[in-house]
Amino acid sequence: MAALAAKRGWGSLGINLFMSAAARVETVDVILPLAAAEDVLAWKRAVAERLKLPESQLGELRLRKHSIDARKSRIKVQLRIEAGIGGDLPEEPKLTADYPRVKAGAPVVVIVGSGPAGMFAALRCLELGRKPIVLERGKDASARRFDLAPLLRHGTVIEDSNYCFGEGGAGTFSDGKLYTRASKRGPVADVYRTLVAHGAPERILIDSHPHIGSNLLPNVVKAMRESVRAAGGEVHFETKVTDFLIENDRARGAVTADGREFVGDAVILATGHSARDIYRLLHAKGVRLEAKPFAMGVRIEHPQPLIDSLQYHYQLGKIRPRLLPAASYRLATKIEGRGVHSFCMCPGGFIVPAATENDEVVVNGMSLSKRDSPFANSGLVVTVEPEDCEPYRAEHGVLAGMAFQKALETAAKQAGGGGQVAPAQRLPDFMARRDSADVGEASYKPGLNPARLDEILPAWMVRRMRSGFKLFGRQMQGYVTAEANLVGFETRTSSPVRIPRDAETLEHPEVAGLFPCGEGAGYAGGIVSAALDGMRCAEAVQVLR
Numbered sequence: 001m002a003a004l005a006a007k008r009g010w011g012s013l014g015i016n017l018f019m020s021a022a023a024r025v026e027t028v029d030v031i032l033p034l035a036a037a038e039d040v041l042a043w044k045r046a047v048a049e050r051l052k053l054p055e056s057q058l059g060e061l062r063l064r065k066h067s068i069d070a071r072k073s074r075i076k077v078q079l080r081i082e083a084g085i086g087g088d089l090p091e092e093p094k095l096t097a098d099y100p101r102v103k104a105g106a107p108v109v110v111i112v113g114s115g116p117a118g119m120f121a122a123l124r125c126l127e128l129g130r131k132p133i134v135l136e137r138g139k140d141a142s143a144r145r146f147d148l149a150p151l152l153r154h155g156t157v158i159e160d161s162n163y164c165f166g167e168g169g170a171g172t173f174s175d176g177k178l179y180t181r182a183s184k185r186g187p188v189a190d191v192y193r194t195l196v197a198h199g200a201p202e203r204i205l206i207d208s209h210p211h212i213g214s215n216l217l218p219n220v221v222k223a224m225r226e227s228v229r230a231a232g233g234e235v236h237f238e239t240k241v242t243d244f245l246i247e248n249d250r251a252r253g254a255v256t257a258d259g260r261e262f263v264g265d266a267v268i269l270a271t272g273h274s275a276r277d278i279y280r281l282l283h284a285k286g287v288r289l290e291a292k293p294f295a296m297g298v299r300i301e302h303p304q305p306l307i308d309s310l311q312y313h314y315q316l317g318k319i320r321p322r323l324l325p326a327a328s329y330r331l332a333t334k335i336e337g338r339g340v341h342s343f344c345m346c347p348g349g350f351i352v353p354a355a356t357e358n359d360e361v362v363v364n365g366m367s368l369s370k371r372d373s374p375f376a377n378s379g380l381v382v383t384v385e386p387e388d389c390e391p392y393r394a395e396h397g398v399l400a401g402m403a404f405q406k407a408l409e410t411a412a413k414q415a416g417g418g419g420q421v422a423p424a425q426r427l428p429d430f431m432a433r434r435d436s437a438d439v440g441e442a443s444y445k446p447g448l449n450p451a452r453l454d455e456i457l458p459a460w461m462v463r464r465m466r467s468g469f470k471l472f473g474r475q476m477q478g479y480v481t482a483e484a485n486l487v488g489f490e491t492r493t494s495s496p497v498r499i500p501r502d503a504e505t506l507e508h509p510e511v512a513g514l515f516p517c518g519e520g521a522g523y524a525g526g527i528v529s530a531a532l533d534g535m536r537c538a539e540a541v542q543v544l545r
Contacts, residue, residue: 023059023084026051030079031069034323037077047083059084067208068324073313075324078208095197097223099126102232106131108264109541110253112241112278114138115169116527117518118270119221121534122228122235123194128538132233133262135254137240137275138166140225141218148173151353152445155419160240163354163364164274164492167237168221170354170519171527175346175366176212178204180528191531198223201369209328213369236262241271243281244514251514266541270517270534273495274356276402278520282499288510289398291389292498292522295343296408297381297465298453299351299363299487300427301442306483307347307376310476326371329378331472336460340468343379343493351377351444351487353420360409361416361423363444363487375443379490380468382461389496401496408457412488415451423451427484430454431466439485453488498522506540515540 028050036042040061048055065080082089107130111118114136122132137160138144144166150156151163164170178195180188192204195212199220204210212220225235236256243255245263253263271278283289304326309316311327320326326348332341344364348371354364365377389400396403415423422444429436436450454462473480499516501508501523508514515537517523524530 023087023089025089026083026085027064028081028083030081031076032079034068034075034077034321037066037079037323043079043081047081051083051085053085057086059087060089062089063206065208066206070312070324070327075312077323095193097194097197097227099123099227099231100129102126102131103129107266107541108133109266109268109538110135110262110264111268111270112254113169113270113272113275113518113520114167114221114225114235114237115270115272115518115530116171117520117524117530117534117537118169118268119224119228119534120191120194120531121268121270121517121538122233123224124535124538125541126228126231126233128541130538130541132228133264134225134228134233134235135239135241135256135262136167136235136237138162138237140237141167141172141222143237144172145218151355151420155353155421155446157353157355157358157420159357160238162356163352164272164356167225168217169272169530170274170364170492171530172217172221173214173352173366175214175344175349176217176527177344178210178212178526178528179208180526188528188532191528191535194224194531195220198227211367211369211371213371214366215368241278244285246285246287246511246514249510250512251508266513266515268515268517268534268537268541269499269521270530270537271520273519274354274492275520276356279399279402279497283397283399287508287514288500290498290500290522291386291398291401292496293383293385294401294405294496295339295341295379295381295383295493296405296489296491297343297379297457297461299365299377299490300380300484301351301375301377301444301487302479302481302484304348304374304376306478306481310478316478326376328376329476331380331468331475333468333471335464335467338385338464339383340464341381343381343490345376345378347371347376348373349375349377349443351375351422351442353422353444353446354492355409355420359413360406361412361420361488362409362491363422363489364492373443377443379493380465380486381490381493382464382468384496388458388460399497405491405496408489408491411456415449415453415456415488417449420446421449422446423453423456423488424448424485425451425453426482427469427480427486428482430462430486431469431480440483442485442487444487448485448487451488453486456488494525495520495522506537
């Protein structure tokens with residue numbers, strides 16, 4: 001992996017202060033006040049002071065990391081700067097998206113799903129001399145965008161082309177947040193570099209909480225698709241898998257709705273957390289599945305200026321300083337043995353309809369690259385353990401969690417009153433167990449209908465959410481406000497089902513050649529962790545039995 005990373009280059013934001021011969025390289029962490037964060041001369045002074053050198057000895061400076069510390073009223077910026085001492089920094093190789101051409105007779109890997117797990121698996125297959133064949137039930141990113149219009153305007157879900165299904169998976173049109181805690185699972189930086197090589201902003205290489213934006217991601221995923229095709233791989237859209245070819249307990253390929261068979265040496269299953277038909281198919285074929293914890297709850301939306309004032313410690317009504325991004329937050333606690341936490345917080349974002357069938361309402365959040373919407377939204381969810389799904393166990397067995405999700409989604413549809421109108425309740429009314437006469441202005445385009453979310457959600461979940469809101473209101477004074485709407489329901493935080501796999505080979509323990517992968521298999525929780533898991537599964541396919 002190190003050689004591949006070097007081939008692609010590292011990327012940076014460099015400032016050439018002086019031109020001279022090769023330099024000794026030092027990396028320095030400095031802290032500057034917000035007003036000086038973009039002042040290169042202030043960088044130079046701070047670096048010289050840390051290194052105890054005259055400023056005249058500093059050559060080129062290169063920014064490697066940027067993060068904002070807003071824990072106190074005096075906001076500071078933490079910078080990691082690479083400095084050339086006595087000359088220029090070594091020139092870095094340019095990021096490229098060149099992949100080796102597939103050779104005749106190369107092993108074939110059938111990849112089901114073109115989300116981050118599937119596409120990064122495909123690119124890694126190319127690097128390893130394998131031919132990836134990617135099968136995607138939805139449309140390409142350009143056509144998929146048009147299918148969102150009837151969803152937003154008329155509440156009509158195109159069931160194989162929506163916010164969850166299509167090129168790039170759920171991440172393409174739901175934000176593009178890249179920060180992850182999965183740093184121990186693989187080369188996170190290599191994921192970022194691959195995205196930049198395919199058109200993502202270079203800024204993601206240095207930001208502590210990198211974000212691409214739903215307006216930029218479609219072009220990135222299209223470029224990744226073209227890399228696969230240019231190297232001799234295949235990507236097929238509107239190609240829904242309806243069966244798997246399993247012979248002598250070994251996966252050999254997949255059958256699609258139009259009757260075609262795609263045969264390979266292995267199958268990487270990267271279908272995402274909403275491909276419920278795949279879980280049903282595997283269950284019907286006797287492929288072992290497992291119930292796993294997941295989380296459900298609501299989307300909570302505040303005015304972004306309110307969140308800015310709370311997080312940046314200034315009086316509401318003041319204009320946010322230009323150098324500060326729209327503020328985000330992360331809230332988490334445990335109440336009565338269950339986690340209660342914020343999820344996929346979208347500063348300057350929008351709430352969007354994420355249903356995959358027309359008899360349900362599901363909500364999610366997204367932001368554009370500028371994060372300039374007047375609203376801030378986040379999931380506010382409660383952990384659901386397998387035992388919480390017991391009322392659905394008798395009828396649905398291992399898929400009980402999926403049935404629980406569906407029950408809330410259909411209840412939201414009924415409470416919304418039609419189309420993709422979502423049920424909503426003002427936060428103080430949820431806390432006080434009362435009706436909301438109306439709901440405030442919101443970013444959710446299909447519209448909101450006042451409803452008693454506290455009566456639709458299970459009592460055990462409501463009780464924990466109320467306790468969580470009380471705690472969070474103390475942590476962020478002003479968070480519990482009548483300006484906050486709760487919107488129902490956030491149900492697709494992760495898969496309620498895990499497709500088991502061997503810890504070493506990453507194959508299903510009972511079906512050789514089947515590599516469960518990414519969020520849909522229960523092994524990832526976001527773009528980066530899914531990408532890393534896709535790369536790992538592609539690497540695991542190297543040993544073909």
